[in-house]
Amino acid sequence: MKFSWSGAPHVPAQTSVAGVMQQVLLALTPGVIALTWFFGTGVLIQLVLALVFAYLFEYLMLRLRKQPVALFLSDYSAAVTAVLFALCIPPLAPWWISLIGMFFAMVIAKHLYGGLGHNRFNPAMVGLAVILISFPLIFTHWSPPRSLAETQLSLSHVISIIFTGNPIVAGWDAITMATPLDTLRTGSARGLLVTEVRTASVFGDYGGLGWEWVANWYCLGGLWLLYRRVIHWRVPLALLGTVFILTTPLYLFDPDANPLPLQHIFSGATMLAAFFIATDPVSGCSTPKGQLLFGCGVAILLLVIRRWGAYPDGVAFAILVMNMFAPLIDRYTRPRVFGHPG
């Protein structure tokens, strides 16, 4: 009797790329729900738009590159990119923002670099950076958190705003508001003390009103990913730890000029970056030490951009810059091989 032959191991791995991506999507769900709860149905519309464009470009590029379409469309990686992108743009942004963002994310950053597993830069952040640089005004049109909204927009209103770019019910000022980080930035520029700025209604206990709860839910999702071993603890810990350690002495030294350390952690996309973006394996570091360095690097750049940069939040740029350094860091932080001298 003859039997099939193959090299060892004979049993399959229990995980799959699709499984990993599904876990990430699942872990993002609480954050998505929280964001929708606080900032309206626009979040969901942006999500759908990003998903549609992401899969459209993914399909086209797979066809162009003559890759197995069904295999790669079912790996959920495009969905992760789309969701991360959609969570970072204002809920009332016009529809073509997703189109442009996803074009740069999927076509340029992902497929032109060789597709899944070969992208040097985080696709969602490439898309976001392009939007940030090209259409910075869009990011000043952010919906106010639920409790501060003067007008409750219906779903049809939201859709018409996104697709026509025209705030029908009232002016942009009535339906949008500066984000806490933006408020802080303009406040500081006007020479106000941080404590004075923080009296603005957009602030909550630590970070922005609503934002801090969204961050909590991102954190919960992140802890789930840690528990399921989809991500490793090093990047999130190094990132959040560095933010905390660097901002604490500044705050203690001069609380009027420097915001609370927790405010940095609980506002903007810090938590999202710590658990979902900086942990992107493809564009990040792979050595244990390298992952710590990567997290620290992102944190430092993030703080530098927030403090001195031209943008209120710097997650996208911080991540992209560290992506550039990832191969170099990996090269010089290889662990000692078993049985080799130290």
Add this chain to the structure above:
Amino acid sequence: MTTAPISMSHAPGEYLHSFPGGVKLRHYKRMSCLHPIARPPMPDKLSLPLKQHVGSIAEPVVTVGQTVLKGELLAKPNNPFGALLHAPTSGYISAIDQQPVISPEHATGACITLIPDNEDIWHPSCQRMIPDWRHMPKHELIEHIATAGIVGLGGAVFPTHRKLNTDFAPPIKTLILNGAECEPYISCDEMLMREHPEEVLLGGQILAHALETVEHIIIALEDQMGEVEDDFQRARRLIDDPRIRICRVRTIYPEGGERQLIKVLTGLEVPSGGYPQQLGIVCVNVGTAWSVKRALVDRVPLIERVVTVTGAVNDPRNWLTLLGTPVSHLLKISGGFKQNVSRLVMGGPIMGMAISDDSISITKGFNCLLALQTHQLRNPQQSMPCINCTECVRVCPAKLMPQMLFHSIRTDNTADSSNLSLQDCIECGCCDLVCPSHIPLTEYFRWGKSQLRSRLHEQQRATKSELRYRARETRLKTEQDQKQQRRVARQQAASDQQLAQQNIAAALARVRNKQAAPEKPNDQDSDK
């Protein structure tokens, strides 16, 4: 963390360290442990490969048609890494020819075919009284172990007498009997330890005696082998040797690997490319220790071993199998296959080698015969690109960067592979088990290692030819120079001769002149 033996603050096995990486796996061992070890009925023929050890093939010392007795020598090795092969039963040699054997290339190999006469008569060299091993000098003990044809039964089939020959190593203080059978399904060592704990310990004592300086004999068990430890504790009380220590290690794959087990028990790392002997440690499989006891006490050479027949068979169990028993015979008496069996494996599901033909036979390194159903197998075609998730880095017991190695091998960058220490890969397969992209990493690494080896070979050959070329150049140049020198010398000699002749001629001329000249002054004188 240091590799210096001096830093060992605990006695080996007193404190359990951990090794990097590893994977927790389901055991699947219970199913084959339900029955005691039994002897299978005698098969119709035994096919004994001449290569059942690491070195090159052994040379038969019997001829076709010859009758042999049980335990009679059949073949002996022609190099130091081989081992003797004995007749597992009495009968006659029907053929010495090429038969299918286990190898990655589905190759055939030289085998002796023995038709049993079912008399099972022992050869006079076996089962006779020999002096007590306790009074035997080291070299004699090692000689006896070599004569019994004992090799490592854990699968490495390295000749045991070579392991004991530690003239160039520091004194061996620690002997580890490896019973940490970490791969799923395999239970032959567990069953052996359960049924013969004192014999295993006795084997350990004999080995320790052969190593002379042993202070610690450690039995390493897995913590899931509950009853085995009790059996050993009982056996230890009987034997009463203070050097013996029973250690239960975590059940985590590949804890039973020699390097991993040594790290766990002593905290020391066997140097890359080195041997445990360098650390004063010798590690042998419990089955090997048992064979040593059988060789030295019962005077029986290695002619049978415990084989687990398990997986998708109807009656999984352990058999004390004669070497040469065909796999098909074992399968038949184990109740035959369940449905959809499409792969047979020698060893476990992770490091085992696939067998493409069930006519091959049991050899010394054959610990487990595993039948796997189609749905249990991995699909080699289905692999995605690497997403650099570093799960492989987390589980690698050699602390390598498997995902980087994969890229270096794919891009055929042998320099990079070697920089990333590809040669330190132990091919344990942990990376494969956790890879979400289902990349056959271990396959790549085996191939990459063979590339490295051939590259090294090529380099050595190139260096050798370069040296030879240089030597030739130098020789030619020397010859040329010598020729030149000789020519110059000859010319010199010639010119010297010429000069000499000229000198002579001149001298002669002077003499002649002189002879002619005196008349002149005389003339002058006469003029006066």
